[in-house]
Amino acid sequence: xxxxxxxxAESAAEWGxxxxxxxxxxxxxEVVWQMYRAMRQAGPALRSDAHxxxxxxxxxxxxxxxxxxxxxxSSARGTVIGRTKQVPSIPLEFDRPEHTAxxxxxxxxxxxSRVEEFRKLVRAExxxxxxxxxxxxxxxxxxxxxAQLPLxxxxxxxxxxxxxQVLHQRLGHNFVHADISTVAGAEEAYYAxxxxxxxxxxxxxxxxxxxxxxxxxxEGRRFEEQEIVRMTRALALAGHHTTINGISSMLxxxxxxxxxxxxLEGEVTAAQVVEEALRIDPPIHLExxxxxxxxxxxxxxxxxxxxxxxxxxxxxxxxEVYSEPERFDPxxxxxxxxxxxxxxxxxxxxxxxxxxxxxxxxxxLERFPVYQLTAEPRSVMVYGHHMAWPSIPAVTG
Numbered sequence: 001x002x003x004x005x006x007x008x009a010e011s012a013a014e015w016g017x018x019x020x021x022x023x024x025x026x027x028x029x030e031v032v033w034q035m036y037r038a039m040r041q042a043g044p045a046l047r048s049d050a051h052x053x054x055x056x057x058x059x060x061x062x063x064x065x066x067x068x069x070x071x072x073x074s075s076a077r078g079t080v081i082g083r084t085k086q087v088p089s090i091p092l093e094f095d096r097p098e099h100t101a102x103x104x105x106x107x108x109x110x111x112x113s114r115v116e117e118f119r120k121l122v123r124a125e126x127x128x129x130x131x132x133x134x135x136x137x138x139x140x141x142x143x144x145x146x147a148q149l150p151l152x153x154x155x156x157x158x159x160x161x162x163x164x165q166v167l168h169q170r171l172g173h174n175f176v177h178a179d180i181s182t183v184a185g186a187e188e189a190y191y192a193x194x195x196x197x198x199x200x201x202x203x204x205x206x207x208x209x210x211x212x213x214x215x216x217x218x219e220g221r222r223f224e225e226q227e228i229v230r231m232t233r234a235l236a237l238a239g240h241h242t243t244i245n246g247i248s249s250m251l252x253x254x255x256x257x258x259x260x261x262x263x264l265e266g267e268v269t270a271a272q273v274v275e276e277a278l279r280i281d282p283p284i285h286l287e288x289x290x291x292x293x294x295x296x297x298x299x300x301x302x303x304x305x306x307x308x309x310x311x312x313x314x315x316x317x318x319x320e321v322y323s324e325p326e327r328f329d330p331x332x333x334x335x336x337x338x339x340x341x342x343x344x345x346x347x348x349x350x351x352x353x354x355x356x357x358x359x360x361x362x363x364x365l366e367r368f369p370v371y372q373l374t375a376e377p378r379s380v381m382v383y384g385h386h387m388a389w390p391s392i393p394a395v396t397g
Contacts, residue, residue, distance in 0.1 A: 013038030021050035022286060022309065023082050023180045027381035029281075033326055036314035044298025045308075051082040054288070054307040055297075060318035060338065062297050063310050066289065067342035070095055073289035073308060075345060080384050081288045081309050082180065086187055090230040092345055099344065101218050106231055107348055109157070109209060115351040118153065122359045125152055130367050133396060138374075141251045141392035142244070145364075147173070149356055150243035154236050159208025160197060168193065168236070176241040177382050191233060198228045209235070239349035241386060242283040245379075246357050248389040249281035250274065251364065253328045255373045255394070263361075264369060268330040274357045276330040279322070279337035281379070284386050285313035287341065312338040313387075370397040 009031045016035035027035070039046055040058045047055050057063050066073045076095045078084050088094065091102035108114065129148055133139045151172050155165045171190045178186040198210060202225065205211040213228045223231070254260050254273065262268045286309045295302045302308060315338045317325035322334050340347035347353075364371070373394050379387040 009034040017042045017046060018048065019050055020046070020048040020056055020309075021082070022381060023051075023384045025179070025380050025382070027387075029377075029379040029387065032285075032313070032381070032387070033317055036311065036317055037319075039311075040314060040318060043300060045300040045302055051307075054081055054309060055302050056286075056309045056311055057297055058311055058314045059298065060315035060321045060335075063312060063315040063338060064342050066295070066297065066308070066310055067338075067345070070099075070344055072292055072295050073310075074292050075099075075287075075289060077290040077307075079287045079289070081286070081307065082384050083183065086184065087191060087226075087230055089234045090227060092234060096344070102227075102231065103344075103348070105213065105216055105218055105223070106235065110348045110350075110352055112351045115355055118157075118352060118355060119359070121156060122149075122153060122356055123363070125149055126359050126363045130363055134367065138393070138395050141373075141394055142248050142389050143391065145251070145360065146244045146247035146389075149247065149360070150353075151236070151240050153352070153356065154239055157208065158197070158210050158232060158236060159201070159206045164197070172237060172240050176237060176386075177388065179382070180384070183383065190237075191229065194233050194236070195225075195229050198225055198232060235349070238347060239353055241383070241388065242347070242349075243353045243356050245281070245283035245386060245388055246274075246278055246353060247360050248392055249283070249379070250277035250357055250361060251371075251394075252373065252377055252389070252392060253277050253280070254361065254365070255371065256328070259328055259330070260365065260369070262330065264365060270358050270361050272330040273361055274354055275337070276328060276332065277357070278339040278354075279316045279334075280326070280328050281387070282313045282316050282337070282339040284339070284341075285381070286311045286385050287345075310341075312341065368396045371395065372397070 012031040012035040016039045044059050044062045045055050045057050057066055074095050075093050079093055091099045094102060129145050133144055151169045155168050160168050171193050175186040175190045201210045201214050210232055213223060213231060216223060263273055289308045289310060291302055291304050291306045291308060293304045319325060340350040371394055375393050377389055377392040379389045382388045
């Protein structure tokens with residue numbers, strides 16, 4: 001298919017069935033759901049000719065089954081379609097038994113019971129951000145709220161403060177918004193920054209999670225520097241762009257008067273709003289796996305050694321699971337969505353992300369219950385696996 005600056009819905013559907021490329025910036029919120037629908041209708045597993053060829057699993061049940069079978073669908077050969085990271089992420093790009101030890105070391109602070117410890121900090125940061133919004137009147141949901149919060153919270157948790165925190169935000173933003181031609185350089189710059197932070201804790205411990213990792217004993221040994229760097233990188237970035245996208249999408253959806261009224265009148269709860277926002281606009285659209293043996297997916301055989309994309313976003317819009325999937329309905333009763341993945345690799349930071357989104361929703365609609373968007377926003381596919389909102393201009397009322 002000839003490349004153009006835009007991709008119409010009809011051509012996107014046709015292109016997606018044979019040549020789906022998650023690095024293509026022509027994939028936007030205007031065409032992506034029609035494209036995924038056509039892909040689901042075409043089959044449970046489709047082979048794309050992009051990036052030397054890979055398979056895309058399109059339907060909810062098959063995606064969930066593959067995510068629950070790490071022995072067949074391995075993460076150890078990369079979780080991004082179209083490129084191999086310079087340094088594998090810990091714990092995501094490891095299989096058992098290595099994955100088990102790494103995840104155990106990382107998961108404790110992010111358990112639902114521990115995440116509540118972040119609530120006071122999140123509330124304070126959100127209040128400060130909304131003070132600025134109130135003073136300005138006109139604001140950008142992405143630039144003034146969503147992009148400011150997640151890396152600020154995780155930076156505090158990791159002990160990255162002051163000017164280093166500002167640099168951390170810039171490098172993190174550059175990395176997760178890189179395209180296929182710039183991502184290698186952005187990745188190296190980010191790793192160099194994290195490496196400096198880890199080395200600083202190795203000489204002078206602090207009251208932060210990097211210092212905890214430096215002192216952690218796992219199976220009778222301490223983690224090596226490169227392991228701590230990779231774990232820190234995973235923690236910092238996993239909750240960065242995902243939560244930015246989640247907050248942005250949620251506030252776009254809640255600018256609709258009907259949806260906002262249902263929440264303000266108590267018909268639906270904040271938890272329901274956040275859950276539905278994450279289903280309908282999942283921050284991460286897909287992750288890659290590699291088959292270790294031939295796999296049957298809905299009657300389609302994927303040979304061993306094949307790169308496979310688990311299309312979580314398509315699964316979240318599967319008509320066989322969610323009635324009218326493109327309709328935002330916080331009151332819907334349906335199976336759990338695939339937004340944070342499924343199985344042993346389910347996102348560690350899901351509870352923190354949900355907490356941040358919940359606090360933003362509650363504070364935003366308490367202070368600006370009639371905020372309005374001033375332009376039609378559009379999200380675009382970036383970094384080969386997620387949809388990002390470049391800008392969402394709005395006014396407080």
